[in-house]
Amino acid sequence: MEKHHINALKEIVGEENVLTSAEDLYCYSYDATPGHAHMPDAVVSPANTAETSKVLKLANENRIPVYTRGSGTNLSAGCVPTKGGIVLLMTRLNKILEIDLENLVAVAEPGVIVADLNKEIASLGLIYPPDPGTVATATLGGTVAENAGGLRGLKYGVSKHYVMGLEVVLANGDIMNTGGKNVKDVSGYDMTKLFTGSEGTLCVITKIISKLVPAPEAKKAMMAIFKDLDNAGKAVSAIIAAKIIPATLEIMDNATIRTVEDYAKVGLPLDAEAVLLIEVDGNPIVVEKEAEKVMEALKANHADFVQIAKDDAERDKLWAARRAALPALAKLRPTTYVEDATVPRNKVPDFLREVSSIAKKHNVTIGTFGHAGDGNMHPTIVCDIRIPEEMERVYQAMDEMFKAAIALGGTLSGEHGIGLGKLPWMEQQHGQITMNTMRSIKRALDPNLILNPGKLVGEC
Ligand SMILES: Cc1cc2nc3c(=O)[nH]c(=O)nc-3n(C[C@H](O)[C@H](O)[C@H](O)COP(=O)(O)OP(=O)(O)OC[C@H]3O[C@@H](n4cnc5c(N)ncnc54)[C@H](O)[C@@H]3O)c2cc1C
Incomplete structure (x- = not known):
């Protein structure tokens, strides 16, 4: 970007809302995604829609890339200004x-x-x-x-x-x-x-x-521990088949259980293959009935241990294990990749088994936890990005993991988005016709390709 562009941006949003020092630019060169960083030329914070519009008009006329940013917590490198240009910070529009x-x-x-x-x-x-x-x-x-x-x-x-x-x-x-x-x-x-x-x-x-x-008037939380992964999978299906849609239906695999126990000492058996955490919410009378049915489904599918929270304090205790999953895994190694490959809910046990065997094959640590009820898994790979040989194995494992999810009828992302991280597998999931259609939409709305170029649909 040239000096006169920076001056024009300062005229639009005010001098104090355009950052250009190396220290400031560095802070906006990355987001929560490991392994992706690039310095922008300027960070611009508009105060309203009119200023946003003027910034985009200027960027479009001068073919300057624009990377919109909120809090930068995304896990797909969505905010990383890979081609330089403007990071457009939207946090001043906060009413x-x-x-x-x-x-x-x-x-x-x-x-x-x-x-x-x-x-x-x-x-x-x-x-x-x-x-x-x-x-x-x-x-x-x-x-x-x-x-x-x-x-x-x-x-x-x-x-x-x-x-x-x-x-x-x-x-x-x-x-x-x-x-x-x-x-x-x-x-x-x-x-x-x-x-x-x-x-x-x-x-x-x-x-x-x-x-x-x-807001739901009442909530009831339950936990079940399974020594057999298939029984946990069957319990999930049985809950849904009983026409109960819990607010949350979470699962943790054995690698996560062992890590959580080591970190938080919540009393989980180390040989458990799966822990399910379930919460139903809504009208108090309905909640009681639904909780009973969930407990029946858990027992009927051979849960080795079940517990229902009697009050808020017990509910908090049950959730402590799930809350500890990510911090416990992240503490193991310097780099944490939280993925969100998603499969149809009846394929969750198959996917967990695949991930576990991929982890063993490539000698990488992967703990998987996630939303069993909707099949949205978070295989979390912990590693050290500074060791190239280890990263080779990590990328191999990621490749096989995403391919396994697609083969099971799943999707690359249940909630974290595509950004840059999952771009290599997009064509495999969607096929060429769909990708070409998505790229046509991109080109129609952004013919100069200034908005987050190279992300989600790749280069157009
Ligand atoms: C520890 C951790 C836990 C997480 N847990 C979850 C979870 O449970 N579920 C989940 O879905 N995600 C989760 N995430 C991912 C992340 O928090 C979400 O994606 C969140 O929505 C990002 O919000 P943000 O304000 O940080 O957006 P950013 O990271 O700033 O931006 C995200 C994307 O949106 C674009 N963008 C931002 N603002 C605008 C705008 N105004 N107009 C157009 N585009 C815009 C950016 O260009 C970027 O592509 C987690 C992340 C971390 C680090």
Whole structure:
């Protein structure tokens, strides 16, 4: 980028909102994804939609790449400015603009932190359900652009199930509105859904209209330990077949159980092949009945140990094991890759077995935990990125893991997105025709390829 571009950007957003020192640029050269970093030329923080539009117009006319960023917690290198240019930081657009109780809708700017929206609506008895592990730091814009999910995905879905409308700025600076507060709206192509999950490659989101839902009145948590992985898989299927959709239905594999026990000493048997953590929520009477049915399904499928939380303190204790999974694994080695390959829920035991044998074959440490109810697994590879020979084995293992998920009818990502990390396997999952169609959409909306170039659909 040239000096006059920087000056023009300073005129748009104010001098103090354009960072160019090496120290500042370094801080925005990476995100939460290991192994990807590149220095931008400038970090630009607009205050509103009009400034965002002017920045994009300037970037488009001068073919300057733009990498939109919320809190930078994504795990697919979505914010890494791989071709230099502008990191467009959206955190100054951080106002909750409206809570509409008659329509149960929130209107908010993209820089609002997800947990702050939930704090704001808690006293009204409402929740915004998408709850990634990073709710306390991730922005609404980042979660919508990434189509983020979380622990409650099985019952409550992911971000796309809540986004009703958007205000976006297109690559050329045009401001566009999609959807709105209508519960039913089938007028034209569903642009809201297209932009949700577009990972900063099609537009910059500047306003989000989202659905809110009543907070559940009661919750009941249960844990089951299995010495046999297949029995755990059958128990998951039996719960769903009993027409119970728990808010959460989590699984941890043996490698994770051993690591968690070593780290947090929560009393898990080291020879257990799987731990299931289940939580049902809703109306108190229904919750009691559903919890009973879940316990029946666990016992009928030969759980070696079951426990139901009697109160909040016991519930917290049960969840301690699951909460410890990622920190316990991350503590083992300097580098942590949290993947999110996803398979149909009845294939979870097969996938866990595949991952375990791939880990042994390549002598890499992989602990898998995740959302068994929706098949969204988090095989977590811990390694040391500074050791090239080890990384060769890690990449081999990743390759085989993603191919195994695809072969089981699964997908590369249940919630973390594609970015750069999973690009090598996109064609394998989707085929050439679908990839060409996705690239045509990219070229139509961003003909100069300035928005997050090279990500999600690769080079166009
Ligand atoms: C420890 C840990 C746990 C996690 N747990 C989960 C989990 O349970 N579930 C889950 O789904 N994810 C999880 N994540 C991933 C991550 O937190 C989510 O992807 C989150 O949605 C990213 O929000 P962010 O504000 O940090 O976005 P960023 O990382 O800043 O951006 C994410 C993507 O969105 C684009 N973007 C950001 N803002 C905008 C905008 N306004 N307009 C257009 N594009 C934009 C960026 O270009 C980038 O491609 C986890 C990450 C970590 C590190």
